[in-house]
Amino acid sequence: MTTNLDVAFSALSDGTRRAILARLAQGEATVMELAEPFEMTQPAISQHLKVLEEAGLITSRVEGARRPRRLSKAGIDALDQWLAMLRKALEQNYSRLDEVLAEMEPKRTKKTKKKGETR
Amino acid sequence: MSKMSLKTEGETHVVVTRHFAASPEAVYRAHTEPKLVQKWMLGPEGWTMPVCISEVRPGGKIRYEWSNGKGGGFHLTGEYLELEPYRRIVHVERMHLPDPTPDNHIETRFDADGSGTFMTMRMTLPDAQTRAAMLASGMESGMEASYVRLDELIQEPVTAGSR
Numbered sequence: 359m360t361t362n363l364d365v366a367f368s369a370l371s372d373g374t375r376r377a378i379l380a381r382l383a384q385g386e387a388t389v390m391e392l393a394e395p396f397e398m399t400q401p402a403i404s405q406h407l408k409v410l411e412e413a414g415l416i417t418s419r420v421e422g423a424r425r426p427r428r429l430s431k432a433g434i435d436a437l438d439q440w441l442a443m444l445r446k447a448l449e450q451n452y453s454r455l456d457e458v459l460a461e462m463e464p465k466r467t468k469k470t471k472k473k474g475e476t477r
Numbered sequence: 478m479s480k481m482s483l484k485t486e487g488e489t490h491v492v493v494t495r496h497f498a499a500s501p502e503a504v505y506r507a508h509t510e511p512k513l514v515q516k517w518m519l520g521p522e523g524w525t526m527p528v529c530i531s532e533v534r535p536g537g538k539i540r541y542e543w544s545n546g547k548g549g550g551f552h553l554t555g556e557y558l559e560l561e562p563y564r565r566i567v568h569v570e571r572m573h574l575p576d577p578t579p580d581n582h583i584e585t586r587f588d589a590d591g592s593g594t595f596m597t598m599r600m601t602l603p604d605a606q607t608r609a610a611m612l613a614s615g616m617e618s619g620m621e622a623s624y625v626r627l628d629e630l631i632q633e634p635v636t637a638g639s640r
Binding site for chain 1: 481483493495497498499500503504506507513516517518519520521522605606609610612
């Protein structure tokens with residue numbers, strides 16, 4: 359279990375690989391389709407795909423000469439987790455903004471009770 | 478409802494909404510005045526914004542520089558396109574990581590909502606691919622925080638439940 363997690367996280371430590379996952383979240387794609395928007399060579403993309411596949415984040419299937427890749431369940435979970443992190447960073451920003459606003463308009467914000475941030 | 482919502486819309490949009498218990502004027506100012514922006518637009522714990530330039534007029538420049546205090550950092554540049562005081566801001570921005578990302582076109586509205594303000598921030602990216610890449614790179618700093626936590630997890634052998 360720990361090793362899988364380890365492999366998955368190290369696969370995710372690269373920005374291009376995360377962007378590839380995010381792209382695959384929109385649907386299957388072949389190496390060629392992935393290489394184009396990333397402005398990378400096909401071998402470079404293939405190398406990234408190999409790492410993602412070994413980490414269990416994507417799977418491939420054979421369709422004639424094509425070998426489209428898609429997200430696996432683990433890949434979807436990983437993406438969900440990132441989105442949750444992005445949300446969290448934004449939420450932290452906005453709760454700091456709440457405090458800034460409370461200083462700017464002490465009277466108005468007094469009405470709204472501070473809810474204990476239960477998360 | 479003061480809970481934030483973050484949603485993708487269509488192929489190229491990301492929409493963030495949030496209620497604030499303050500006037501549209503205050504929320505607008507907190508989004509445009511450097512001294513105020515520097516207090517909150519910081520991301521995860523430990524990050525600061527040592528440089529904040531915001532020329533609040535159509536065509537005016539935006540530049541935000543973030544630092545994690547350990548030599549790490551990145552910056553964003555942009556320009557204001559339209560400003561309707563206390564109601565609406567339209568601007569473009571791009572991250573430098575260090576190469577510039579494609580322009581993100583953002584319309585932010587501040588609507589009176591009861592005694593507070595309902596903010597709607599609508600981002601438009603050039604294409605679906607760019608939006609995917611942005612969502613992935615926007616997680617950069619969140620990833621760093623999670624690595625620290627992961628290190629702790631890995632050192633505790635078995636109880637490393639994923640959450």
